[in-house]
Structures are given as structure tokens and as C-alpha cells.
Amino acid sequence: MARYQYEPFPYVTPPELDGRAPRSAPVIIVGAGPIGLAAAIDLATHGVPSIVVDDNNVVSVGSRAICWAKRSLEIFDRLGIGDRMLAKGVTWKLGRVYRGDQEVYNFDLLPEDGHKFPAFINLQQYYVEEYLVERCADYPDLIDLRFKNRLLSVSQDEAGVAADIETPDGPYTLRGDYLLACDGANSRIRRQFGLDFDGRHFEERFLIADVEMQADFPSERWFWFTPTFHPGQSALLHKQPDNIYRIDLQLGPDADPEEEKKPENVIPRIEKVVGGRPFKLDWVSVYSFNCRRIDRFVHDRVIFVGDSAHVVSPFGARGGNGGMHDVDNLCWKLARVVTGQSDATLLESYNDERVYGADENISNSSWTSRFMSPEPGVEMAFRNAALSLAVDTPFARRMVNAGRLSVPCRLTGSALNGDDDPAFDVPQQVGMVALDAPLTTPGGDADWLMRHLGGGFTLLVTGDATLDDAIVPDGVTVLRIGSGSFHDSEGKVAARYGSGVYLVRPDQHVTARWKAADADGIRTALSLCTASVTA
Amino acid sequence: MSLNIDFNLGPDSDKLFNELLGAHEGLSREQSEQLNAGLILILMNHIGDPGTVREAITRARAALDR
Numbered sequence: 221m222a223r224y225q226y227e228p229f230p231y232v233t234p235p236e237l238d239g240r241a242p243r244s245a246p247v248i249i250v251g252a253g254p255i256g257l258a259a260a261i262d263l264a265t266h267g268v269p270s271i272v273v274d275d276n277n278v279v280s281v282g283s284r285a286i287c288w289a290k291r292s293l294e295i296f297d298r299l300g301i302g303d304r305m306l307a308k309g310v311t312w313k314l315g316r317v318y319r320g321d322q323e324v325y326n327f328d329l330l331p332e333d334g335h336k337f338p339a340f341i342n343l344q345q346y347y348v349e350e351y352l353v354e355r356c357a358d359y360p361d362l363i364d365l366r367f368k369n370r371l372l373s374v375s376q377d378e379a380g381v382a383a384d385i386e387t388p389d390g391p392y393t394l395r396g397d398y399l400l401a402c403d404g405a406n407s408r409i410r411r412q413f414g415l416d417f418d419g420r421h422f423e424e425r426f427l428i429a430d431v432e433m434q435a436d437f438p439s440e441r442w443f444w445f446t447p448t449f450h451p452g453q454s455a456l457l458h459k460q461p462d463n464i465y466r467i468d469l470q471l472g473p474d475a476d477p478e479e480e481k482k483p484e485n486v487i488p489r490i491e492k493v494v495g496g497r498p499f500k501l502d503w504v505s506v507y508s509f510n511c512r513r514i515d516r517f518v519h520d521r522v523i524f525v526g527d528s529a530h531v532v533s534p535f536g537a538r539g540g541n542g543g544m545h546d547v548d549n550l551c552w553k554l555a556r557v558v559t560g561q562s563d564a565t566l567l568e569s570y571n572d573e574r575v576y577g578a579d580e581n582i583s584n585s586s587w588t589s590r591f592m593s594p595e596p597g598v599e600m601a602f603r604n605a606a607l608s609l610a611v612d613t614p615f616a617r618r619m620v621n622a623g624r625l626s627v628p629c630r631l632t633g634s635a636l637n638g639d640d641d642p643a644f645d646v647p648q649q650v651g652m653v654a655l656d657a658p659l660t661t662p663g664g665d666a667d668w669l670m671r672h673l674g675g676g677f678t679l680l681v682t683g684d685a686t687l688d689d690a691i692v693p694d695g696v697t698v699l700r701i702g703s704g705s706f707h708d709s710e711g712k713v714a715a716r717y718g719s720g721v722y723l724v725r726p727d728q729h730v731t732a733r734w735k736a737a738d739a740d741g742i743r744t745a746l747s748l749c750t751a752s753v754t755a
Numbered sequence: 756m757s758l759n760i761d762f763n764l765g766p767d768s769d770k771l772f773n774e775l776l777g778a779h780e781g782l783s784r785e786q787s788e789q790l791n792a793g794l795i796l797i798l799m800n801h802i803g804d805p806g807t808v809r810e811a812i813t814r815a816r817a818a819l820d821r
Contacts, residue, residue, distance in 0.1 A: 597788070598788060598792070601785070601788035601789045601791070601792040602792040602795075602796070604789050604792075605789050605790075605792035605793035605796055606792075606796060608789070608793065609793055609796060609797070613797070615797075615800040616796060616800075619796065
């Protein structure tokens with residue numbers, strides 16, 4: 221299998237610099253990584269135009285974010301590239317944790333069936349960006365992608381934002397209503413705004429290497445504490461498409477990044493991991509990490525999304541997936557605001573809900589880091605005690621922390637949530653992402669519940685519940701399961717939802733539900749969730 | 756559940772205290788630390804209730820200041 225071919229995206233002189241009429245868009249997006257590109261597509265699905273600028277003109281160099289969680293795949297599916305990612309990616313759900321060469325624990329991240337997407341796929345970030353760029357081309361009138369357009373500075377006032385951009389043909393200024401800072405962990409916009417990036421730096425250094433190798437390793441996540449092939453440290457092995465394996469080796473706090481990156485130092489380390497199989501080095505990096513976030517993600521008309529707002533350690537796959545949660549949460553709200561359907565106060569809920577989500581990711585990622593690289597002394601004693609006990613003590617296996625992998629954020633405390641009924645005794649809760657379930661269409665074809673949720677607001681009617689069409693607000697879609705329409709083919713809708721009427725947000729989260737829905741309840745919940753402009 | 760701080764061990768309490776010390780005999784400082792850590796994790800799991808465990812941590816920590 222040929223290695224990934226990096227094809228530069230063409231630079232085109234922007235209309236502002238070749239005599240054509242200057243363009244403006246409601247939303248300017250800075251950064252064409254997975255987060256910026258996904259935001260542009262999500263906005264386009266709501267009919268909102270955007271201009272995306274990026275200082276570079278190729279996809280991610282190196283595999284970088286590889287683990288895409290079920291929730292992210294559902295979001296990518298809503299954006300139109302879920303099936304493509306699933307087809308190319310390596311599907312996995314099982315993680316194994318070793319101490320030395322002995323397995324102490326394994327975990328299944330999706331023990332039940334009846335979901336369209338698996339717990340995780342591994343797919344190199346460059347593929348995801350390539351698919352997203354191609355998907356952007358399906359919206360030529362809505363998405364204006366501008367490579368080799370470097371943001372210099374941003375200013376804003378009550379009327380809008382202005383972004384000063386530099387190109388190979390000179391500088392120009394873009395104007396819009398809002399600007400999304402999707403410019404990554406080293407965000408220039410964050411620095412320009414002088415925002416504190418509070419949190420913790422971890423001294424531990426890690427070697428990350430992608431190697432091309434023929435091997436029959438299963439599609440699982442393998443993590444070792446103190447393996448014999450890398451004594452005293454930790455190691456991680458992950459399979460990617462194209463016979464590429466991700467190997468992550470803890471090096472300790474004193475490792476010299478430049479020395480460790482040299483092939484003559486990397487290759488002997490990898491040889492020990494892969495047990496003599498022939499391999500080729502594809503990409504090598506040495507990193508340490510931070511767990512940090514800015515205080516607020518919304519700064520009037522400038523909104524921080526993804527790594528520009530928060531960073532975590534890679535163990536847990538909460539970086540890229542956390543950023544996709546941001547996109548999912550923000551874009552429908554921003555679309556409503558720029559089209560005048562909702563008041564700008566709705567954006568405050570993005571701040572609240574995603575600060576909450578970022579804190580959850582930062583906590584989980586920090587706890588893992590502490591378990592993986594404990595301070596000498598008592599921290600090491602507790603860590604080693606947990607590892608030793610895990611060999612024959614079930615409870616301790618759950619304490620062994622080799623990464624708590626990204627799961628959907630539960631917005632159970634969100635101010636947007638409306639009515640709930642304590643009579644519901646089912647897995648689905650208000651504030652949670654809707655649980656997927658297999659369906660059959662009225663025509664008898666196999667289908668999935670999630671494919672019919674999201675985009676706009678949906679009233680999902682399950683089991684024996686009824687909903688009078690006359691009380692459905694304008695613009696809200698009704699999805700009835702059973703009663704001559706979609707069929708609950710495996711009974712999973714009944715098991716996961718029971719009987720009720722569920723109001724589902726455009727980002728597929730349940731925001732309210734009723735055993736018996738009435739017009740007032742639905743109207744109130746919808747109004748609460750949308751900060752609707754009623755005048 | 757809340758933390759029981761009244762005597763709860765019965766007539767074997769001195770014997771148990773002695774057995775606890777005995778478990779550390781012949782161990783290095785580092786091994787002793789790990790033994791204590793293992794014991795704490797086992798007992799913490801046995802208690803289960805987070806409030807009770809937190810109360811125990813707070814109380815043990817406060818005792819350092821006396």
C-alpha cells in the first residue's frame with residue numbers, strides 16, 4: 221500500500237486582490253483542520269455561508285488525531301462523510317492493558333449492538349481532512365476555502381468582525397458577523413486576545429511513531445505499563461489503515477526531543493516493540509502535553525472552537541473528539557443567530573455546555589496522566605498497588621487508568637433542557653445524545669434512528685405515545701416509530717426510549733420529553749432551547 | 756452511609772493492630788508504602804460509599820495537624 225500522498229490544495233488569488241468584488245460572509249472560520257472544516261460543513265447544512273482561511277495548503281502532516289469515537293462518527297455522518305470514514309478506518313472497541321507482559325485488564329467500549337457506528341475507528345487525520353475538504357466542494361455557494369491565507373489579526377465591534385489576512389498576493393480584509401477561531405493549540409487569535417490558557421503542563425516526554433509494517437495484530441488498543449521491551453515506562457500500540465501502526469512510548473521527563481527523534485535512536489526502540497518484523501518509519505514526533513483551557517470560549521463575536529479553546533493529553537482520544545463535540549454544539553446555534561431566528565444569548569449556552577465538556581475531558585485526561593507517570597514516592601506506591609492488585613482483584617482492574625476514552629458528554633444539567641417525566645425508566649435521559657437504534661423504513665429497508673435525527677428540531681414519538689399533529693410547532697419534524705411508519709425492527713427503540721415524546725435538538729441531544737405531550741409543554745421547551753426571537 | 760468513628764473492631768482489635776504491623780516486617784520502606792497503598796485501595800473499595808471514603812480522608816488528614 222502506497223503511503224499517503226500529500227497533494228497541495230491550490231492557492232487562488234482572493235477576489236479582494238484581483239479586482240473582483242470583495243466578499244463577506246456571516247461566518248469567517250480561521251483554520252482548515254478537522255474542526256474548522258467540519259464547522260464550515262455544519263453551517264452549510266443550515267444554509268449559512270462561511271469563508272475558511274488557513275495559512276497552509278496541505279492536510280495534516282503525520283497521522284496526529286487517529287481515534288474517532290462513535291459520537292464523532294455520528295456527527296461526521298450528519299455532515300456526510302461518516303460512511304466514508306467507516307469504510308476506510310480500522311474499527312475497534314476492545315482495549316487491553318498489560319503489566320509487564322501479562323494482561324491485567326481489558327475493556328469493551330461498546331458491549332451492546334444495535335448502533336450504526338462502532339465504539340471507535342482509527343483513521344489518520346490526513347484522511348479525515350481530505351474527506352472534509354472534498355465534502356466542502358459539495359457546497360460551492362456556501363463554503364469558500366482559502367489556502368495560503370494567513371490571519372494577521374482580528375478586530376470586532378458591535379456591527380461585526382474584521383480579519384486582516386495576508387496572502388502571496390498581498391494583504392486584504394475580510395468582514396463577517398462572527399469569527400470562529402479553529403486555529404489549534406497554538407492559536408494566534410488566543411494570543412492576540414491575551415487570554416490565559418490555564419491548567420497544567422506535564423513534564424513527561426513521549427515518542428510517537430507511525431510505522432508501516434505487515435503484521436497480524438488484531439484491531440485493538442494495547443497499552444503496557446512497564447513492558448519488558450520498554451522497561452520502566454509505558455507503551456501504546458494502535459492499528460491504522462494502510463498497514464500503519466501507531467506506537468507511543470513514554471520516555472520520561474529528561475528525554476532530549478531532538479536526540480530521540482533521530483532514526484538511529486527511534487529504530488532500535490521500535491524493533492523491540494514489533495519483535496523483529498520488518499518496518500518502515502512513516503512519521504516520528506516527540507511531545508509533552510498540557511491540560512488547559514481558556515476561561516470563556518465565547519468572546520462576543522469571536523468564538524473559540526477545538527484545541528484553540530482547550531487541550532488535553534492524547535490518552536483518551538479527547539482532543540479531536542472534544543473538538544467535534546464543540547462543532548456539533550455550536551453550529552446550529554450560530555446558524556440560528558446569524559439568520560435572526562434566535563437571540564445571540566443562545567451562544568452563551570455553547571460556552572456553558574462546552575466549558576463543562578472541556579472540564580470533563582481535562583479531568584479525565586489529567587487523571588490518566590497522573591496514573592501513567594506518578595511522582596516517585598506515595599503516588600508511585602498507589603499506582604503500583606493498583607496494578608499488582610489488578611492481576612487477581614476485579615475492582616482494581618477498574619482503577620488501572622490507561623486512558624478513559626472519549627464518550628458523549630452528558631448535558632444533563634444544561635439550562636437549555638426542558639421538561640422531564642420521572643416515569644421514564646429507560647437508558648435515554650434528557651441532556652444525553654439520542655441513542656441510536658436499528659429501524660426498518662416503511663418500504664422495508666434497514667435503516668438507523670440517528671439518520672433521521674438532527675439538523676433541525678425533531679419530535680420523536682416512541683412506543684404507545686401519541687402526538688397530535690396540530691400541536692407540532694412550525695419547523696419541527698415529527699418522527700414516529702411504529703404505527704405504520706418506521707418499524708422498531710429489533711425492539712431497541714422500545715428498550716432505549718420506552719413510550720414517550722422526545723424533543724431532540726439539531727445536535728441530536730434530547731432536550732425534553734413527555735409521557736403525554738401538550739402544546740404548551742412543547743412550545744415552552746422549544747423556546748427555552750432556542751432563545752427564539754418572537755417579536 | 757457515614758463514617759463510623761466509634762469503636763467497631765471487637766475483642767481482636769489489639770491483635771489486628773499487631774497483625775497490621777506484622778505484615779510490614781522485613782519490608783523495605785518502598786514495599787511498605789505499596790502494602791499500605793494496596794490495603795487502602797482494598798478497604799476503600801469495600802466501603803464503596805464515596806461520602807464515607809471522603810470523610811475518612813478528611814479525618815485522617817486533619818489528624819496530621821494535631
